[in-house]
Amino acid sequence: MILKCRPFKVGIFLCFKDTMPFEIERLTEILSRVRQKQPIVHAISNWVTANDVASALHAVGARPIMAFTSEEVKEITSGADALVLNLGTPSPSGIESMLRAGHQAVTLGRPSPT
Numbered sequence: 001m002i003l004k005c006r007p008f009k010v011g012i013f014l015c016f017k018d019t020m021p022f023e024i025e026r027l028t029e030i031l032s033r034v035r036q037k038q039p040i041v042h043a044i045s046n047w048v049t050a051n052d053v054a055s056a057l058h059a060v061g062a063r064p065i066m067a068f069t070s071e072e073v074k075e076i077t078s079g080a081d082a083l084v085l086n087l088g089t090p091s092p093s094g095i096e097s098m099l100r101a102g103h104q105a106v107t108l109g110r111p112s113p114t
Contacts, residue, residue, distance in 0.1 A: 035061035039081035039111075044068050044098050046088040053086060068094065073101040082111040 005015040041062045045053045050066050057064040067076040077083055083105040085098045
């Protein structure tokens, strides 16, 4: 197997096989834009994965907010650049929160395609 590696930033390289279906340049561009913009991402997750989700978002340069109660999600989603819904272990209150946040994100057109 032959790997191609390209520098991403100082000391970090992105390596991929020739057969990978995505374009590494596009991925690099997207990651760079995320790091530059530092978007606020409202993430609704279950307790088991909440820390991992927040850490992953933070690692790529986003600013996660892990708010999940139905009383707060509409307001939090309104101030966020994007919404992540982790459907892992649904509960009635979790589903209600996800629906409220999802409706708000759609109403506001978030995330925008730019």
